[in-house]
Amino acid sequence: xxxxxxxxxxxxxxxxxxxxxxxxxxxxxxxxxxxxxxxxxxxxxxxxxxxxxxxxxxxxxxxxxxxxxxxxxxxxxxxxxxxxxxxxxxxxxxxxxxxxxxxxxxxxxxxxxxxxxxxxxxxxxxxxxxxxxxxxxxxxxxxxxxxxxxxxxxxxxxxxxxxxxxxx
Ligand code: HEC
Numbered sequence: 006x007x008x009x010x011x012x013x014x015x016x017x018x019x020x021x022x023x024x025x026x027x028x029x030x031x032x033x034x035x036x037x038x039x040x041x042x043x044x045x046x047x048x049x050x051x052x053x054x055x056x057x058x059x060x061x062x063x064x065x066x067x068x069x070x071x072x073x074x075x076x077x078x079x080x081x082x083x084x085x086x087x088x089x090x091x092x093x094x095x096x097x098x099x100x101x102x103x104x105x106x107x108x109x110x111x112x113x114x115x116x117x118x119x120x121x122x123x124x125x126x127x128x129x130x131x132x133x134x135x136x137x138x139x140x141x142x143x144x145x146x147x148x149x150x151x152x153x154x155x156x157x158x159x160x161x162x163x164x165x166x167x168x169x170x171x172x173x
Contacts, residue, residue, distance in 0.1 A: 037084035040074040043095075046102030049158065056154025060100070063130045063141040063151070064120075067094030070101035075137065090131060120159060121152035 051057040066072045067090055078087040095101075098120065123129035125148060130141050143151060 031081040034081055034085075037081065037088035038079070040072075040078065042072050043070045043101070045070050047100075049100040052154055052157035055150060056158060059143070059147055059151040059154065063143055065100070066138075067091050067131070067134070068098050068100055070095070070099065077137070086133075090134070094131075119161065120155040121161075124148050124152040124155070 049057075051060075061069075061071075072091055074087075077083050097117075118126075118128075120129070124143070130138070135142055
């Protein structure tokens with residue numbers, strides 16, 4: 006009996022060792038480590054300070070160039086996920102300018118939805134984001150305010166922002 010339990014113990018030890026080696030090894034993968042935010046090209050002309058505040062609370066980490074990178078965004082494999090969502094989010098809709106257009110419309114991912122629709126149907130902010138960002142949870146009233154605010158700011162259908170170029 007002691008024999009089999011020690012064999013079991015050994016197997017567990019090897020398993021844990023392998024997990025530790027893999028966990029450390031994946032930290033060497035370069036993807037997801039560069040957290041240099043691109044320059045802010047345009048400033049969005051928000052319809053109100055409140056819209057801006059709600060947007061920065063719930064959306065800006067993935068839809069602006071002012072991403073705040075928490076400590077766990079440095080730890081693989083979470084870093085890969087955070088990087089992917091941030092780059093994809095910016096590509097689709099970016100209040101800091103750059104690729105903020107809807108050029109992907111009808112292409113990959115099918116129909117584009119407006120920010121207001123995304124807020125109302127609960128698909129934005131991405132649910133996984135809320136796990137580590139409870140402050141990004143919006144009450145029904147805040148959803149209402151934010152979707153009305155983004156519509157007033159970006160127009161009913163879209164994300165083609167009437168952005169003002171930040172003057173040099
Ligand atoms: C954790 C990162 C993250 C957060 C936070 C986030 N988004 Fe997104 N967003 C994405 C990603 C990734 C996509 C592309 C995949 C998809 O469409 O689901 C996306 C897509 C979108 C699109 C679709 C654009 C298009 O042209 O189809 C809109 C609109 C949008 N987000 C609005 C918002 C709004 C509004 C908020 C805040 C309430 C928000 N997002 C918060 C990552 C995020």
